[in-house]
Amino acid sequence: MKKFSQDIIITIIAGVTSLLTAVILVILEQTLNFSFYSYMLWFVIPIGAIGSGFVAASGYYLGAKWFNHKPSRLILLNMLAISTITFFLIYWLNYISLTYNGKPVSDYISYLQYLNLSLANYSMSVCFHYVNCSGGIQLGSFGYIVGALQILGFFAGGASIYGYLSSEIYCNNCSRYYSSKKSQSRYFNIMEEGAKSYDDTLALLIQKKYKDAIDSHANSGEQKVKKDSIIYTILTLKYCKKCRDHFIKLQIFAKRNSKWKEIPKTAKYTYAKEELNLVV
Numbered sequence: 001m002k003k004f005s006q007d008i009i010i011t012i013i014a015g016v017t018s019l020l021t022a023v024i025l026v027i028l029e030q031t032l033n034f035s036f037y038s039y040m041l042w043f044v045i046p047i048g049a050i051g052s053g054f055v056a057a058s059g060y061y062l063g064a065k066w067f068n069h070k071p072s073r074l075i076l077l078n079m080l081a082i083s084t085i086t087f088f089l090i091y092w093l094n095y096i097s098l099t100y101n102g103k104p105v106s107d108y109i110s111y112l113q114y115l116n117l118s119l120a121n122y123s124m125s126v127c128f129h130y131v132n133c134s135g136g137i138q139l140g141s142f143g144y145i146v147g148a149l150q151i152l153g154f155f156a157g158g159a160s161i162y163g164y165l166s167s168e169i170y171c172n173n174c175s176r177y178y179s180s181k182k183s184q185s186r187y188f189n190i191m192e193e194g195a196k197s198y199d200d201t202l203a204l205l206i207q208k209k210y211k212d213a214i215d216s217h218a219n220s221g222e223q224k225v226k227k228d229s230i231i232y233t234i235l236t237l238k239y240c241k242k243c244r245d246h247f248i249k250l251q252i253f254a255k256r257n258s259k260w261k262e263i264p265k266t267a268k269y270t271y272a273k274e275e276l277n278l279v280v
Contacts, residue, residue, distance in 0.1 A: 003072065011078045016029055017059030019080045019280040025052060037090060038150060046153030053083040053157020061161050068176035078113030083158025087151050089116050119147045146239040169247050171240040178247050180186045184214070184278040185244045186221030187229040194231030197221055198252045201233065205250060210235045218279045230255045237278050
């Protein structure tokens with residue numbers, strides 16, 4: 001019953017953020033003549049809608065963190081619904097704020113008629129490198145496809161919030177999210193040395209010699225990245241503030257084309273029922 005009531009409260013919070021998001025987007029659209037939520041990348045990726053849906057569903061993230069509430073299937077359904085409703089709410093706010101011959105547009109047509117006309121007469125400006133924008137191109141019936149893509153974008157924005165919350169480390173015994181402590185990174189300019197540090201640390205973690213693993217990792221490599229660094233390992237530590245259980249994650253990254261990329265299938269983690277601290 002407690003979790004159900006929390007689901008309801010969190011949904012209400014998300015409803016508020018959804019409404020605020022819609023209001024802000026409409027104000028920006030009417031004052032700047034730019035609808036952020038309609039921004040499309042390569043004509044098919046609704047970047048603006050994804051970002052708007054993410055912000056609209058942010059209330060779920062805030063509520064879940066506030067109540068230390070693990071997202072449920074009900075939350076997922078509500079989250080996706082709220083994000084999608086935000087799309088229609090934006091059009092509705094535009095609908096009730098428009099006038100024609102000094103009278104509200106709502107005196108002439110229904111909201112569904114307005115939505116249909118808006119999508120059927122949708123126009124798109126094409127920009128290159130965010131400048132040199134062409135005039136509006138009428139899309140005709142393709143406007144419905146754009147509308148559908150935007151709905152999917154809002155949908156995806158809400159789903160990303162759920163995915164992030166679901167990936168957060170959660171203590172089921174205490175019903176609360178783990179808190180971050182610190183992370184410990186060590187850099188190497190020789191690939192074999194980095195690999196050895198990873199292997200040594202992992203071996204100690206497997207043996208449940210957690211403090212020895214932390215010390216071993218701390219005594220290897222360099223604390224700061226250098227120009228010739230080509231590989232680094234990182235220990236991440238999180239803990240439950242109530243029961244003090246700790247979560248330890250070991251990862252290894254290699255530099256590829258001037259960018260750090262995690263080596264596939266090397267991330268390892270474990271839990272420890274003892275007080276641990278990292279030496280940064």
